[in-house]
Amino acid sequence: MSESIPDIKFCYLKDASEFRRRNKKLLLKSLSESRDYIRDRQSQGIDIYLWSYQGQHGYFYLQKPMAQESWAIIYYESQTVSVQLTRKIAKAVFGEFLALYRLDSYSVLDDISDDKFKICLGQFDDDLAVNGRSYFSPQFSQRQLAFIAWRFGYIALITNKQGDKISRIDFVRRDRKMDDFIRSYALFYDLFDNDGHISEGLHDPVLIDPPAGLQPHNSIVTAAAGQIIAYLKDQLHEFNFSYEIEEGTAFQKEVWEITRNIPYGQLLSYKDIALEIVGEEEKAIKLSRAVGQALGANPLPIFIPCHRVIGMNRELTGFTGGVDIKDFLLNLEFLKFN
Numbered sequence: 465m466s467e468s469i470p471d472i473k474f475c476y477l478k479d480a481s482e483f484r485r486r487n488k489k490l491l492l493k494s495l496s497e498s499r500d501y502i503r504d505r506q507s508q509g510i511d512i513y514l515w516s517y518q519g520q521h522g523y524f525y526l527q528k529p530m531a532q533e534s535w536a537i538i539y540y541e542s543q544t545v546s547v548q549l550t551r552k553i554a555k556a557v558f559g560e561f562l563a564l565y566r567l568d569s570y571s572v573l574d575d576i577s578d579d580k581f582k583i584c585l586g587q588f589d590d591d592l593a594v595n596g597r598s599y600f601s602p603q604f605s606q607r608q609l610a611f612i613a614w615r616f617g618y619i620a621l622i623t624n625k626q627g628d629k630i631s632r633i634d635f636v637r638r639d640r641k642m643d644d645f646i647r648s649y650a651l652f653y654d655l656f657d658n659d660g661h662i663s664e665g666l667h668d669p670v671l672i673d674p675p676a677g678l679q680p681h682n683s684i685v686t687a688a689a690g691q692i693i694a695y696l697k698d699q700l701h702e703f704n705f706s707y708e709i710e711e712g713t714a715f716q717k718e719v720w721e722i723t724r725n726i727p728y729g730q731l732l733s734y735k736d737i738a739l740e741i742v743g744e745e746e747k748a749i750k751l752s753r754a755v756g757q758a759l760g761a762n763p764l765p766i767f768i769p770c771h772r773v774i775g776m777n778r779e780l781t782g783f784t785g786g787v788d789i790k791d792f793l794l795n796l797e798f799l800k801f802n
Contacts, residue, residue: 469556470517470549477502483512486523488542513538515553524553533563540571547597554599565648570596602652603677609649610685611636612692614669616789617662618655619766620646621688629708630688633764635785638662652678669696692766698796701728703767712761715741719758726772729797733776734759752776760784766793 475483480498484490490498505512511526522545524538538557545553554567572595602609608627612619617637622645624631636642636650638661650656653675657663671689674680681689687705694700709717722737738751759770765784771793775781783790 467552467555468518469552469559470515472513472515472553472556472560475502475512475514475523479514482514483523486514486521515556517549517552520549526557533561534565535568536561536564536566537568537570539569542572545571550597551599554597555604558599558601558604563644565601565644565651567599568596569599600652600677601648605645607631607645608679608682608685609646610674610681610689611649611653611655611672612669612689613665613667613672614696615665615667616785616792617664618650618672619669619692620649621685621692622646623682623684624708624710627682628684629706630684630767631708631710631763633692633766635765635789636662637785638664640786669693695766696796705767707764707767709763711763715754716758716761719755720762720764720768723759723762723770723773724768726769728769730772732773734773734781735776737773756781769793772797 473479477499480495480502483502484493484495484498487498490501493501502512505525509527509531512523513526514523515521522540522543524540526536526538528536536557538553550569550571554569557567558564606625606627608623610621612621616635617640618635620632620634620636621630622632622634623629634642634646636646636655640662642650650662653672655662669692671681671686671693684706688703691700691703691705695703709720712720718741719737722740723732726732734752734755735748737755738748739745741755742748742751755773759773760782762768762770762784765771771783771790781787
């Protein structure tokens with residue numbers, strides 16, 4: 465069962481009456497003055513949100529420094545908010561802002577833990593010094609993500625939302641685009657060098673331990689990573705970890721299933737796969753490009769071995785992680801070179 469989180473909603477001018485009831489500073493002011501207060505905050509780039517959780521109610525201010533979508537600050541003014549509730553509200557904020565990576569949360573906490581830090585008097589209006597914590601989106605993800613370090617950067621293993629199956633494998637490497645989800649983990653794992661590039665190195669594949677603040681890898685992640693590492697060391701030829709394909713058209717899934725069954729050390733062409741689908745030579749030739757496009761969207765490379773699919777002229781055509789990775793994997797399987 466998923467953890468319950470507070471309800472949060474943006475405070476519009478029409479919500480001024482409700483906000484006034486929650487803000488002691490506005491209790492003696494008129495409704496019109498309360499609306500002016502909201503307008504003034506908004507003109508400064510500060511949004512107001514109302515929160516409710518298990519009979520408790522409050523509000524917080526939210527500001528995005530330098531208009532960045534990946535970083536936000538929330539502040540509870542003089543309200544007392546427990547560490548547990550602060551974290552739950554943070555989780556709700558991450559759910560509201562999907563591009564958010566870092567959230568700095570400041571409040572007057574009633575059960576301070578050792579990781580607190582102080583900010584100075586006057587940082588926020590005229591309140592006393594308050595306590596703050598920084599939260600990061602990977603700490604609230606329903607999915608697990610693990611990185612295998614290897615010579616081409618990193619291999620990312622991502623679970624489904626239930627965490628019991630691998631749903632995606634991706635290559636994270638220098639100058640290759642990555643989505644916000646993987647980037648958030650790469651930042652949290654500190655995988656970028658000083659120039660903002662993913663580091664690459666010539667070393668044996670190894671599963672990276674999660675940094676402080678993330679839960680340990682679960683059994684499915686550990687098992688899948690162990691099998692992929694064994695494969696890259698030429699110690700394993702078949703995978704048996706649990707997986708789930710969450711997206712894809714019927715045609716794509718058919719292409720992936722055929723590719724999934726290509727034996728270790730064997731090759732098929734795009735036309736060969738198309739021929740298995742349509743059964744006619746002429747149609748297969750026309751369908752070959754679509755097969756290539758389907759393999760370009762393969763969510764589980766290595767596990768679904770699209771590197772074993774080549775052009776009819778035996779050329780190594782495109783591969784999701786780069787043709788050099790495809791060349792490496794085929795050398796591994798055919799020449800035992802790793």
